[in-house]
Every structure is written in structure tokens, then in C-alpha cells.
Amino acid sequence: MTMVFVHIKTALEQLIKNKGRSVLTMLGIIIGIGSVIFILTVGEVAKNFLIGQISQFGTNVVEVSPQSAIGLGEDSDATTLTDDKVDQIEHSSLLPEITAISAGKTLIKDLQFENTTKQISIYADRPDIFPVNNQKALRGRIFNQSDFQSGARVLVIGQNLEKDLFEGDSAVGKKVKVGGVLFQIIGVVEGFDQFGGGFGPDMVFAPLTTIRRLFIDSSESNTISFMLVQFESGTNVDSFTSRLNFELRRVNGYNQTEDFPFYVASREQFLSIFDTVLLGVQAFISAVAGISLFVGGIGIMNIMLVTVKERTKEIGLRKAIGAKNESILTQFLVESIVLTTVGGIIGIAMGLSLTLLSVVGINYFQPDWGVAFIIVPQAIFIACGVSVTVGMIFGLYPAFKASKLHPIEALRYE
Amino acid sequence: MATTVKAEPLIKVQHLKKTYWNGSVAIPAVKGVNLSINEGEFVALMGPSGSGKSTLMNLLAFLDAPTSGSYSFAGVNIDEFDERYLAELRNATIGFVFQQFYLLPRTSALDNVRLPLRYAGVSRKEQISRATSVLERVGLEHRLSHYSNELSGGQQQRVSIARALVNDPKVLFCDEPTGNLDSKTADEIMDILKGLHKEGRTIIMVTHEEDIARSAKRTIHMKDGEII
Numbered sequence: 001m002t003m004v005f006v007h008i009k010t011a012l013e014q015l016i017k018n019k020g021r022s023v024l025t026m027l028g029i030i031i032g033i034g035s036v037i038f039i040l041t042v043g044e045v046a047k048n049f050l051i052g053q054i055s056q057f058g059t060n061v062v063e064v065s066p067q068s069a070i071g072l073g074e075d076s077d078a079t080t081l082t083d084d085k086v087d088q089i090e091h092s093s094l095l096p097e098i099t100a101i102s103a104g105k106t107l108i109k110d111l112q113f114e115n116t117t118k119q120i121s122i123y124a125d126r127p128d129i130f131p132v133n134n135q136k137a138l139r140g141r142i143f144n145q146s147d148f149q150s151g152a153r154v155l156v157i158g159q160n161l162e163k164d165l166f167e168g169d170s171a172v173g174k175k176v177k178v179g180g181v182l183f184q185i186i187g188v189v190e191g192f193d194q195f196g197g198g199f200g201p202d203m204v205f206a207p208l209t210t211i212r213r214l215f216i217d218s219s220e221s222n223t224i225s226f227m228l229v230q231f232e233s234g235t236n237v238d239s240f241t242s243r244l245n246f247e248l249r250r251v252n253g254y255n256q257t258e259d260f261p262f263y264v265a266s267r268e269q270f271l272s273i274f275d276t277v278l279l280g281v282q283a284f285i286s287a288v289a290g291i292s293l294f295v296g297g298i299g300i301m302n303i304m305l306v307t308v309k310e311r312t313k314e315i316g317l318r319k320a321i322g323a324k325n326e327s328i329l330t331q332f333l334v335e336s337i338v339l340t341t342v343g344g345i346i347g348i349a350m351g352l353s354l355t356l357l358s359v360v361g362i363n364y365f366q367p368d369w370g371v372a373f374i375i376v377p378q379a380i381f382i383a384c385g386v387s388v389t390v391g392m393i394f395g396l397y398p399a400f401k402a403s404k405l406h407p408i409e410a411l412r413y414e
Numbered sequence: 415m416a417t418t419v420k421a422e423p424l425i426k427v428q429h430l431k432k433t434y435w436n437g438s439v440a441i442p443a444v445k446g447v448n449l450s451i452n453e454g455e456f457v458a459l460m461g462p463s464g465s466g467k468s469t470l471m472n473l474l475a476f477l478d479a480p481t482s483g484s485y486s487f488a489g490v491n492i493d494e495f496d497e498r499y500l501a502e503l504r505n506a507t508i509g510f511v512f513q514q515f516y517l518l519p520r521t522s523a524l525d526n527v528r529l530p531l532r533y534a535g536v537s538r539k540e541q542i543s544r545a546t547s548v549l550e551r552v553g554l555e556h557r558l559s560h561y562s563n564e565l566s567g568g569q570q571q572r573v574s575i576a577r578a579l580v581n582d583p584k585v586l587f588c589d590e591p592t593g594n595l596d597s598k599t600a601d602e603i604m605d606i607l608k609g610l611h612k613e614g615r616t617i618i619m620v621t622h623e624e625d626i627a628r629s630a631k632r633t634i635h636m637k638d639g640e641i642i
Contacts, residue, residue, distance in 0.1 A: 003532060013520065317516040320477060321577070322505020322533040324498055408477050411516070 007331045011338035014307070025303040026343030028296020029390060032289045033344045033383045037351025039285040040379035043278045045359060049371050050274060054267050058134040062241055063270070064227040064248065067261045083222045085251045089229070092247050097235045102129040102228040104208050107215060108201060112177040113165050119201040120161070122178070124211035130156075130189070132230045140172035140187035147186075148207040153214075156187040156205040160368065164202070178206075181214055237266050293386065296343070297394035304336050304398035315402050316410025329403035336395020337388055344387025348380055422489050423450035424584065424616055425474060430483035432469050443469040445639040446483065451618065453584075456611040458630035459620045466639035468589065471620050475508050475587045476500045488584060505533050509578030513590035515570045517562035517577075523549060524558045527577045534581060548576040552606060568599035575606060579615075586610065588619040592626055604629050 015022045066081060086103045089095065104125030111120045123129065130142045143154050155178070162171040171185045183206070212221055231240050245264055246256065254260050265273070308315070315328055352375065359373040432444040444466045451457055461467040472478040473485070479495030486492065487507070517526045527545040536544070549558060552572040562570060571591065578586055588607065592600035608629055611617055619630060627633050635642050 006532065017520070313514075313516060314518060317512075317518075318529070318533075319501065320504060320510050320516075321530040322501050322581075324501045324533070327533060406478075408472055411512070 003327065004330065004334060007334035008338055010331070011335035012342075014335060015339060015342060021303065022339065022342075025299050026296070026339060026346065028292050028299050029340050029343030029387060030296075030347040030350060032293035032296055033347025033387060034350040034354070035289040035292065036286055036386070037348050037379055037383055038354050039282050039289075040382075041352065041355040041374070041376050042358060043282050044374055044376045044379075045355065045371060047274070047278060048374060049369065050271060052370075054271060056134065057267070058132070058230065059267050060231050060233050060235065060237075061132055062229045062231070062237075062244055062264060062266045064229060064244070065225065065263050067263055081224050081227060083224065086224065086227060088251045089227075089244070089247055094243050094247055095231075095240070097231040097240055098229060099232055100128040100131045100230040102126060102132040102230075103224045103226070104129065105211070105216070105223075105225045106203075107211070109179040109215070111204070113174070116165060118161075118165070120178070121201045121203045122211060123203055123205045124208040125205065126208060128230075129205060129228070132228045135189045137187040138190055139170055140185070142187050142189070143205070143207050148209055151209040151213050152207060153181065153183045153210055154186045154206065155183045156189055157185055158202060158204070159188060159190055161202040161204065162188050178204075179215055237268055241266055241269075293390055297340075297390045300336055300339055300391065301394040301398060303339075304332060304395055305401070307335070308332060308398050308402040312405065312410045312413040315405050316407050316413065319405070319407035320411060325403040328405075329399045332399035332402045333392065333395050336399065337391035340387045340391030340394075341384070344383055347387075348383050351383075423486075424453040424455075424488055425449070425451040426486040427474070428484045430470075430473060430485065431481045432466075432473055432478065433481045442639055444473065444480075447639075447641055449634070449641065451616070453616055454611075454614050455632060456607075456617045456630045457619065458627035458633045459618060459636065460622060460624075460627050460633055461636035462622065465636040467620050467636045469639075470636065471587055471589060471618065474618065475510070475585070476503045505530060505581065507584045509581065509583035509586045511571070511574050511578050511586065511588040511591045513593035515562075515567075515574045515594070517570055517573055519563045520561050522559045522561060523554060523565065523573045523576075526562055526573055527580050530577060530581045544580055545576070548579045549573070551579065552576045566599075567595050568602055571595060571599075571603050572606065575603070579610075584616060586615055586617045588617065588621075590621055591619065592621075592623070600626070 064081070081103070083103070086101060090098060090101050092098075102125050104123060107122050107124065109120060109122055111118050127142065127144050127148055130136070135142070137156070138159065140156075142156050143152070146152075147154050155176070157171055165171065165176075166174065171188050174185045175182055176185060177183070189205075208224070229244060241264060245260070245262075248262055248264065249256055249258075249260055252260075252262070318328060318331075356373050359371055362369060362371045427447060427449050430444060430447045430449075431442070434441045434443055447470060459467045459471060469478070473480050476492075477500075479500070484491065484493070487503075492503075518529070524542065524545050527549055528541040531541040531544060546555070546558060549555060552575050554569060554572055554576065557565060557569060557573075562573060565573065571594075575591075586607075591607070592603055595603060604626065607617060607619070611631075617630070619627075621627050
């Protein structure tokens, strides 16, 4: 055992003595391990962020939208959601678990306050949008059924927009122009970030009825482009989703076996889709990193062969004074493993730094996202294991060669 | 029958042969040597280059296996020349002093001397105490922690003598021990070897220099793979 410590010490001395050469040799390992750590950690950071976002909006929600609305299919009457269809779903005896349905449209308009003009995205919806998204008014109030029925020109905005427009003043009661029409802001909700939001315009909420009357062509006066169906907590999501699918087919006039041009997914499913995609990306990057590790391993083997040549006399001497083959084998194997392990540690440090840097960068540009840096211990264990294994595999041949040297020939080697 | 107790020689070889093969051409390096060396002897092995003296030393020092012949060492017949066994034999019974010292660079004198004991599996504490005492014996007690490459040639050779002595070997093999040293330093090294001989150490020294060989009590001349 003590011999192994001596070998490790010798290996570290060799590594420091040949700093430049060692770093170049370790580069493949550093890049390989660094990318694995980076992709695994970043994936976990993104997943945590998404889980946070989704649970903030409530997970007991199924999203429904025609594929045409998300750019996947043809637009036609059959694939269009209307108020009437939404009502049928809402009152379906097959779906007693429904607690609220948000059904609306989004459209982009200019919002004007005094001399400031800002592009906004209007969520025109029923009052149910707020419970469905788990949102409450921070100031003022959210719009209600009577606003909805009367088509009141009222707006609910997010915290961030309030900060931008009114610089510390409360937005409640302020009058702004949307698409040239005067609206009153009646409430402020918590900084609204739709999934992956933050890009694009700020979002505001208005009663669907108001927006239809003002901005929507009469031919589309009863259509909506998406639906968020909230169900009682404790509901079996799979069963609920399949019954919802059944009802959607029925109200849209599709039989139960036809291709159905609707996108129906629970937010939990969304997470699992993300998981699958993430896994794919991680597997791909890991495969690329694997190539880097393989090439790195060959580099290690190469440099170990050079080392064995350079130190032939040392090997001869060690054998002359009594080193057995396995001592020499262990010595050079340990050196190779030390080389890849040090490379691996540098790689881990680089991967983590890169992740930290990304997180700091995101938090700088999107402070309200609250993306948190995390360390994934499994990734670090895997990285260490891979480093040691690469050193072992690629160090074996040079170490074996060293162990087989004949003492006299090794001593006389010039 | 035997009235006088004749001590068994430490080294006894008979018809010892070593043949190298260069493809299908046999190159006889040692051609059937008979030789006895007693414990406590100081022997010089002389001869021109190519005479086979180094090959004979390698055979006697268990660095190489003979092609044929018998070898009895300290009364034990060595008929097994397995690498592992030879490594153990060298570690336990042989000390080497080479012309080029062969010290590990950037390694302290003490650590260089400890090396054979590490392979012998001696405890760290004992390694240090034994290495320190042999370094004192060669007059380097104040150079223990110096790196070998910071020492002069004479000091380096003294470190290598200390390394050869640290396992208390039965035989000290010296291969041109003064070949890389100036004459003054060479004399110092020879004085150490003579001192060791006086203490009863068996020394076999390969050299081609007459005046160095004169320090030995017995000189064996070799030519063309044979003792003459």
C-alpha cells in the first residue's frame, strides 16, 4: 500500500515537471470530462428551473390547442375550438373533475402610456385564467365574471411591466391605450413568465369579450386558440387526459381512431417530454465526449510509451535492485491513472465553472427567473470513475511493456 | 575422512555458459567458466571489452540466466532462473554499484537509498533508520535530503554505494565503479570499498583499469569468454 502512495507521489512529480506536456496530454480528457459535467449539470439546472415554473402554475392542468395553432396542421372548422365546444367540454358528464377552464386567444398590440409605447402580448381569456395559472392579484383586483360579461375595458398586468411603465408608482387605476383604445389597469399580478417566457413582449390580461369586440374579425368572433383545463388535485392524470381526448374528438366530430389534429398534454407530460428530449441531448453530447475521451486516452497511451522509453534506465535500475514485474506495472499504471484523474478533476472544475458562469449570466439578464446553480453528485462520481477507467485502460499497454523490460538491456539502453 | 573443515565457497560456478543469439547466429559470451569465490574476498574481474566479464558479472549477480552450467550460491544450488525469483534474490543478497550511478533524479539521497528496502517490504521507520546509517557509513550524513542531481559525482557514487549496502548484501558487485570519476575522487571511492572489504564484505569488481584492480586481493582475467 505504501508503495502505491510512493507511486502517486512520483507520478505527481513527473506531471509537474512536465507541466506543458502533461496539460496537452490531458486536454482530451479535460474536454471530454468537462463536457459531460457541463451537459449533465446544465440539464439538471434547466430541469429544476422548469419544474419550479410548472409547479408555480399548478401541475393539475392539461393544455389543449389545435395543432394549426402551434403550426403543425391545417386550419379548418373541424380543427378550430369555439366557445360552444369549450362549453360542451366544461359540462361533460365524463369530465366531472374539471374545476376551471381557461379558453382564449393571444394577440400582439402596442400599449401606450404618456410618451412610452411598448409592444405587449394580450392574453384575452375568461376570468378562469387566474385560478388555472395559480395567479392572485398583488395590487388591485383581477377581472371578474361581470367584467367579462359586460366587455369592460380593463387590464391586469404583470409586476415587471408595472415597474417598466410606472417606475415605482402603482399601476392600479392608471389609464393606458391598447391598439389606440383606452383601457384601465385594475390589477397587478406577480411577474408573469409564461413557460420559457421573458423573451418577447410583456403579457397582459384582458377579458376575451372585450378584445373580441374591439380587435377581432367577426368571422372569428366565437373562436379561441387554446384551452387550459384545470382538474381537481388527486385526479388520475392519464385517465383524465384520455377522457378529455375522447370528448374533444366527439365535440370536434372525429371518430376515436382517426388522426386527431389537437395537441393535448398535461403539464406533467410536458415535463416528461422535456425529460426525454434532455436525455437525448445528454446522450448525444456524452457520445461526442466519449470520442474525446477515447482520443484523449490514446494521447495518454502515447505519452506513457514515451515516458517508459525515457525512463528505461530507471526501470532497469529498479529491476536490478529487486523490483518485480508487478511493481513496475503498478508504478506506470498508477502514473497513467494519476494523469487522467488530474485531467478529470480539471475537467470537472471546468464543467462546473462553465455551468456556474451560464447560471450567473442567465440570472444577470433574467433576474426574475431565479435559476439556481446545483451540483449533481452522480455526474461527478461518473466523471471520476470514467477518468480512472480511461487511465487504467490506456495505461495498461505501456505499463505492461515497462514491466517486461529485461534489467540488463534496460540499464544499457541509450 | 575430511580432517580439515574447508568452508563452502560463497559462489561456485561450473561450466557456466551464456550464449546470445543474433537471429540464427550463436554468439558465445561466456564459454564454460569454472570459478569459486569465498566469503570476504575482494575480487577484480578484468579483461578487454567483449571479453565476457560483464556477462559473467550479470550471471553471478542474478541479472541474467545462464544458458547452461551450475551455480551454487551460499551453498544453495540455483537451478531455477524464474524472473520473480531472481528479483527476490537480487533484492535480498546483492548490492550493485554502477559506473553511471543510476540514481533517481529529483529524489533525495535518503529516498534513493531506501529504494531496495521498499521493494523488500521493510517498514518505513526501518527504511529510514537503515538508510541513514549506511549514508553515515559513506560520510554523507549531512546530505540526506539533498537531491541526487545536486550532488557531485563522488557524492553520487557514495549514495549508490550506500544504496548497495542498505539491504546488507552477501556480495557487492561493482561495475567500473570509478569509470566516471576523476582520479582523486576515484581514490576516495576505492578507499571506501577497501574499508568495506576490511569489514568482511565480499566484493566483486569489474574493471579494465590495472591500478583500480590492484586494490583487490585477487584478480581474474578474462578473454574471449574464458578465464585465463
